[in-house]
Amino acid sequence: MKLLNHATAWFSVLLLVIITVWAGLFYVNMLDEIYDSMDDGLENQKMLVLRKAAQDTTVLARTEFDDGYYKVKEVPFSAALRQKDVYQDTLMYMLNEKDFEPVRMLTTVFQQGSKYYELRVITSMVEEDDLIEDLVFALLWLYGGLIATILVLNNLLLKRIWRPFYYLLQRLQRFKLQDAQPFPTLQTNIDEFRLLNQTVEKLLQSNVATYQSQKNFIENAAHELQTPLAISLNKLELLAEGGNLQDQQLAQIGEVMENLERLTRLNKSLLLLSKIENRQFNGQEEVRLAEVVQKALADFQDQLQFRNLSLTQQIDGDPLLRMNPDLAMMLVTNLLKNAIVHNMAGGLVHVSLSAITFTLENTGPSKPLNSEQLFQRFYKESPSSASTGLGLSIAKAICDLYGFQIGYEYRQSRHVLQVQFT
Known part of the structure; x- marks a missing residue:
């Protein structure tokens, strides 16, 4: 009202x-x-x-x-x-x-x-x-x-008096941090509205400055971390290929390289998650999700065969979604990778797509996961897992960005992740 x-x-x-x-x-x-x-x-x-x-x-x-x-x-x-x-x-x-x-x-x-x-x-x-x-x-x-007099006053007089307030609301609804534009306000003689305009303008300027600072920090930090990580990995590879090391030393170098690679993946994932939450993926187009799903399944064929996983699929629809195509691929890839990584040897992965839902079912641990923490950052069912714990967090961030609903269920001894587009 x-x-x-x-x-x-x-x-x-x-x-x-x-x-x-x-x-x-x-x-x-x-x-x-x-x-x-x-x-x-x-x-x-x-x-x-x-x-x-x-x-x-x-x-x-x-x-x-x-x-x-x-x-x-x-x-x-x-x-x-x-x-x-x-x-x-x-x-x-x-x-x-x-x-x-x-x-x-x-x-x-x-x-x-x-x-x-x-x-x-x-x-x-x-x-x-x-x-x-x-x-x-x-x-x-x-x-x-x-x-009747009150209604007439509301529609003629009070609505005119409150015009600066509604204009401010409209400007706030259209305001975007990632595309900050000057924030014009209507001139008014009402002290409260003038104070409101000044307060909102100061608040937005502060938020824009904080956002830009955070954005620059994340980009710079990610770039500065990637370079020494890549250099360290290259030098370790050259050291391992030198041929003058004992087996124990090679094993230690391998563990260090594995940790550095995991740190690299973690750095890229955190940067990606930050960009999604800050709405830095602006390019949108009509994406046919069925094509994205088929491409992702083709990319994961080797992993499916390596882990001896049976894949079944049911494509009953081809949703046409307006979103960034890279994010569409990330959403499908992260969900599919989660179903493969957290599966068991000789298990099952079932992919279904309808006009309004995208569902992934997989075998795995014989107990339900914690649905309240599943989409939180760094959540892992097994602390020793090599996963970064950010895959489902990225999927959740993409869904939140476009207003999709993502949920988890455990039914018939299968773990089910489902994305609803409406």
Whole structure:
């Protein structure tokens, strides 16, 4: 949900609560005011009737409300003594409505000569159900109008105010460290947005500088390491070919060369992994994965035969992926090499490819691997293994770069690695 819509939703809920509470208070106060006004009117009608009765005794003969708003009846002194002015709501039959309607009635007692009379004065009152209905409809219209006003303000005024913020978000979404471009911002008079623009610009400049420094360090370190490693290997090879060494010395030289070769592979793998994570492989094109898989299988035929591994394949699709072709080959090669290296003599490798998945199954250790650590750097099931422990880390980095999903399962005594492209 967008920020403006989120704020509108909260405004709508709060406004509904506030209007509801306000409507209740307004209704109670309005009824109280209506009753006060009617009671004042009844008091005034009572005084008019008493004045009229003092001048015209026929008023005392009106005992029903047939054609008037009051009626009078004689009461004994004892009853008059206990009677106080009473205001109450009651119902009376109205000819025009042909139904009983609510009225407000004042009951009081007065003395005329030596006699005492009870006077009842009535006045029409507002029907509460009609009042509530009208109030509810009025409040609904008010609420709808306020919500419509808020929406209009959001789309016209607030969206214009927040334009620098959304522009900044769009620029951040398109920003790439490996292809850093100047970061223009919209001019604004709002202090918070200006501070945000300055902070983001400083942060990006710092990140770009750090990225370039790290990139240069990795490239320089890799280059500086490769040269002495290559020189050391060449000199050891020349020393071994000299022919004046004993078997024990040759064996020691062989171990040193093996460690140097492993260090060389490790250096190349770390450099490759760093380049992938830093998105330095920019060239992308349409890659047919079936062709990549077939080429990789052909390259590994000698290793498969050397380890006496049976290869089966099932190609049911040819995914067309937009990615760097070198990385596509690295992904397939690393997964296939992992299935061969961590297999057992006379084992099985099964390769399957569909429109959305690439799967490799292989025999190997008779227990599942640690799926949580399998794709971490330098993870090896056997500490003595000659592997660098970076092959699956590189495969995972390639998958993360292009949004693929890679996972591991152990089923039917086989280790299964699967890459999903969607």
